[in-house]
Amino acid sequence: MARKRGLDHDDVINAGFTVIDRDGVERVSLRAVADLLDVQPPSLYSHVAGLGGLLDDLAIAATADFGETLRASAVGIAGDDAVRAFATAYRGWARTHPGRYDLTLRTVAGSERKSAGIGAVETMDAILAHYGLTDHDARRAGRALRASLHGFVTLQAADALGRGDHDASFDALVELFLDGLRARVATG
Numbered sequence: 001m002a003r004k005r006g007l008d009h010d011d012v013i014n015a016g017f018t019v020i021d022r023d024g025v026e027r028v029s030l031r032a033v034a035d036l037l038d039v040q041p042p043s044l045y046s047h048v049a050g051l052g053g054l055l056d057d058l059a060i061a062a063t064a065d066f067g068e069t070l071r072a073s074a075v076g077i078a079g080d081d082a083v084r085a086f087a088t089a090y091r092g093w094a095r096t097h098p099g100r101y102d103l104t105l106r107t108v109a110g111s112e113r114k115s116a117g118i119g120a121v122e123t124m125d126a127i128l129a130h131y132g133l134t135d136h137d138a139r140r141a142g143r144a145l146r147a148s149l150h151g152f153v154t155l156q157a158a159d160a161l162g163r164g165d166h167d168a169s170f171d172a173l174v175e176l177f178l179d180g181l182r183a184r185v186a187t188g
Contacts, residue, residue, distance in 0.1 A: 007046075008047065009057070012044055012048055012054070012057075013061050016028055016033050017061075017062075017100065018036055019033060020097075020103070025055075025099045025103060028051075028058070030044050030051055055103070055106065056106070056108045059103040059106040060108060060116045061116070062100040062101070062103040062104050063104045063116040063117045064116040064117075065093075065100070066100070066101070066104050066119075066120060067119025067121075070086055070089050070093075070119065070123045071122070071123045072089075073085045073089030073123075074086050074126070078127070078130045079131075083145070083174065083178055086123065086124065086127055086145075087145070087149055087173075087174045090153070091149065091152065094157070095156070095157070098157050101153065101157075124142045124145065125138065125142065131181060131182075141184070148173055148177055152169075152170060
C-alpha cells in the first residue's frame, strides 16, 4: 500500500461518508476508511480519535451539512412556503443520505455538535417567527415539525408506509402541520 501524502481530516471524513453512502453506517470501520484512502488504519489516528471519534466527527459533519441544506431551502421565502420548502429539503436530504441522516441523531458531547446543529434550529426558528408565536409555542411547533418529519422519513426509509402515493401523504402531513399552526396562531 502506497502512503498517501497530504492526508487530512476532511479526506478521512469524506472517505467515511463514501463508506456510509455505499455500505451504511454499520459498515463504517477504520479499516474500511483506510482501505478507501489507500493507507494503513493506524494512519487515521492522526486525524480521528479511533472509531468512536470518527463516528462523532462524521455526525458533526453530517449535522452541519444537513443544517446548511435546510437553511438554503428557506432563503428568500417566508410563511407557509418556507415551511413547505424546509420540509421538502428535510425529506430530500434524509432520502438522499439515509446513513448520514442516522448520524445526525447520534449523541455527541461538546459544543462542536451544538454548533453544527445550530443551522437547522436557527432556520426553523426564523421560519416560525413569521407566525408571531410566543417563544414557548414556537419551540413546541418546532419540535412538532421535526418529530413529524423525522417520523415520516424514518417510516419511509424502513419501507413501512405501505402502498399509496407517498408524495401525497407527505404533502398532507405538511399541510396538516400548517393547518394546526395557523389554528394555534388564530386562537393565541
